[in-house]
Amino acid sequence: MNDYKIRKISKEYLTDNLIIFSQAKYIRNIDEFPFVIALNEKNAKESFSKIYKGIYESELINDFELVAIREKKKIDRCLDVFMEKTYVANNVNIARGIYINEQKRVAIFVNFKDHIKIMSSALGNKLDECYSIIDKIDDKISEQIKYAYDGKYGFLTSSLMDVGTGFRSNLVFHLPALSIIGYIDKLRDALIQIGYNFENILKENDISESHYYMLSNKFTLGVSEKEIVELLKDLSREIISKEVAARETLINSRIRVLENDIKRAYGLLKHATLIKYEEAIKYISLIKLGISYGFFNDVDENYLDKVVFEISDNYLLEPEKKVISKNDIEYTRSKKIKKCFIGD
Amino acid sequence: MKCEKCKINEATIHFNKVINDEKYDLFYCESCAKLLDEVDYDTPFSKDKMISSLMESINSSPLKVNYIVMTKCSKCGITYAKYKEIGLVGCSNCYKTFDEKFQKIISTIQKENFHLGKTPSEFSQQVDINKEIDLLKKELRKAINIEAFEEAVKIRDSIRALEDGKRHE
Ligand SMILES: [Zn+2]
Ligand SMILES: [Zn+2]
Numbered sequence: 001m002n003d004y005k006i007r008k009i010s011k012e013y014l015t016d017n018l019i020i021f022s023q024a025k026y027i028r029n030i031d032e033f034p035f036v037i038a039l040n041e042k043n044a045k046e047s048f049s050k051i052y053k054g055i056y057e058s059e060l061i062n063d064f065e066l067v068a069i070r071e072k073k074k075i076d077r078c079l080d081v082f083m084e085k086t087y088v089a090n091n092v093n094i095a096r097g098i099y100i101n102e103q104k105r106v107a108i109f110v111n112f113k114d115h116i117k118i119m120s121s122a123l124g125n126k127l128d129e130c131y132s133i134i135d136k137i138d139d140k141i142s143e144q145i146k147y148a149y150d151g152k153y154g155f156l157t158s159s160l161m162d163v164g165t166g167f168r169s170n171l172v173f174h175l176p177a178l179s180i181i182g183y184i185d186k187l188r189d190a191l192i193q194i195g196y197n198f199e200n201i202l203k204e205n206d207i208s209e210s211h212y213y214m215l216s217n218k219f220t221l222g223v224s225e226k227e228i229v230e231l232l233k234d235l236s237r238e239i240i241s242k243e244v245a246a247r248e249t250l251i252n253s254r255i256r257v258l259e260n261d262i263k264r265a266y267g268l269l270k271h272a273t274l275i276k277y278e279e280a281i282k283y284i285s286l287i288k289l290g291i292s293y294g295f296f297n298d299v300d301e302n303y304l305d306k307v308v309f310e311i312s313d314n315y316l317l318e319p320e321k322k323v324i325s326k327n328d329i330e331y332t333r334s335k336k337i338k339k340c341f342i343g344d
Numbered sequence: 345m346k347c348e349k350c351k352i353n354e355a356t357i358h359f360n361k362v363i364n365d366e367k368y369d370l371f372y373c374e375s376c377a378k379l380l381d382e383v384d385y386d387t388p389f390s391k392d393k394m395i396s397s398l399m400e401s402i403n404s405s406p407l408k409v410n411y412i413v414m415t416k417c418s419k420c421g422i423t424y425a426k427y428k429e430i431g432l433v434g435c436s437n438c439y440k441t442f443d444e445k446f447q448k449i450i451s452t453i454q455k456e457n458f459h460l461g462k463t464p465s466e467f468s469q470q471v472d473i474n475k476e477i478d479l480l481k482k483e484l485r486k487a488i489n490i491e492a493f494e495e496a497v498k499i500r501d502s503i504r505a506l507e508d509g510k511r512h513e
Pocket of ligand 2: 417418419420421422434435437438
């Protein structure tokens with residue numbers, strides 16, 4: 001019946017291609033100042049310069065650019081690049097900013113929810129690398145600054161959800177088959193029960209459900225950083241094998257519909273000149289699924305994994321330009337995505 | 345974009361506000377934003393707020409609430425009532441001030457109630473003790489897992505002794 005050959009998907013391929021984003025974060029506070037929520041303008045400034053001095057003297061400063069809170073568009077873009085949802089709207093006048101190295105996807109958030117949040121992200125399955133990057137930065141800063149730390153509770157944070165290691169690690173999975181066959185909710189419930197957060201990401205305005213999911217540790221106290229990383233990696237292998245099984249089910253049970261959906265997605269991305277964010281995410285996901293089945297050879301999958309994080313409205317807004325229309329954004333988005341088609 | 349309130353200044357602050365489960369986006373200039381006390385401590389913390397109030401409803405006897413509500417952190421000035429309202433800790437000293445209350449919350453939202461893992465370098469003179477404590481804590485978890493409670497109690501006491509020693513140094 002099939003007039004084409006379906007590629008047998010290897011487990012190695014999926015292990016490398018299902019985890020598309022890794023991230024590690026440390027949440028820290030300085031002992032001598034109140035936490036951000038209780039800062040007044042004066043001690044906010046003092047704490048900010050204290051951290052500046054710490055970063056400066058640790059020689060980290062050479063790698064980073066400082067974006068101040070006044071530059072709203074730039075800040076929003078940073079939050080998008082780092083998929084950071086924490087945004088503190090209160091006491092607006094306090095000194096606040098982000099040290100970023102966008103190329104290396106490393107950032108130090110100062111005076112947002114906590115005094116210091118160090119984060120490192122990477123495309124692909126690179127949690128160990130991200131962890132080691134933030135660990136080194138954390139060591140350097142802690143040589144300059146006395147952190148809020150307690151023998152019993154470990155690193156003290158503004159939220160009791162982060163206390164202890166103050167360490168969070170995230171992995172973003174592409175799970176189209178589990179989503180399509182409707183197993184995702186069960187998986188989410190199971191993960192939550194054993195102490196993990198698992199949520200749909202790449203939503204804009206909460207409209208679209210994407211096939212991209214973020215797994216992160218819920219517990220930060222009573223478990224070491226290394227254990228958190230290892231447990232997350234163990235779990236990721238299980239999730240991948242579930243997705244593998246689901247992909248086999250899918251191709252056996254509804255090949256025609258699936259092929260139709262995937263090839264339409266291909267056509268749309270290749271030919272549309274204006275495209276909305278939710279549409280784009282949906283079609284990119286389907287094309288990526290199609291690649292794994294061997295439907296196309298002219299799509300750069302690595303590029304697709306990267307571009308997924310670079311097509312949100314905030315990301316596409318040019319911070320320098322004052323006004324930009326919806327059409328401009330949709331046009332830029334479609335142009336950007338089209339670069340995934342190679343060869344032709 | 346102009347500020348939604350005064351309609352004169354450029355809007356530089358973006359708030360997410362949730363009223364009756366409806367989400368609103370507000371764009372204000374800085375001076376108008378400052379006047380808006382109500383937008384303080386907004387949506388980003390809903391989870392934290394929920395947890396602190398939830399725990400409060402489960403844990404407290406009325407007598408204790410009164411006492412705790414009046415307790416103020418001597419360093420940052422935050423009361424326990426304020427903590428409950430915003431769901432965020434005011435400073436490192438709050439952990440001592442509200443220790444009893446925090447312990448209860450921590451024991452339900454975290455895996456354990458003691459820290460394992462990295463220790464900052466300025467605590468380096470304590471690193472050896474801490475390492476020993478870490479090891480003991482691991483043993484404690486093992487003992488609890490296999491329900492060797494007598495053993496667990498012994499280990500816990502050794503941990504406490506080490507921690508007390510550390511504090512009095
Ligand atoms: Zn205004
Ligand atoms: Zn305090």
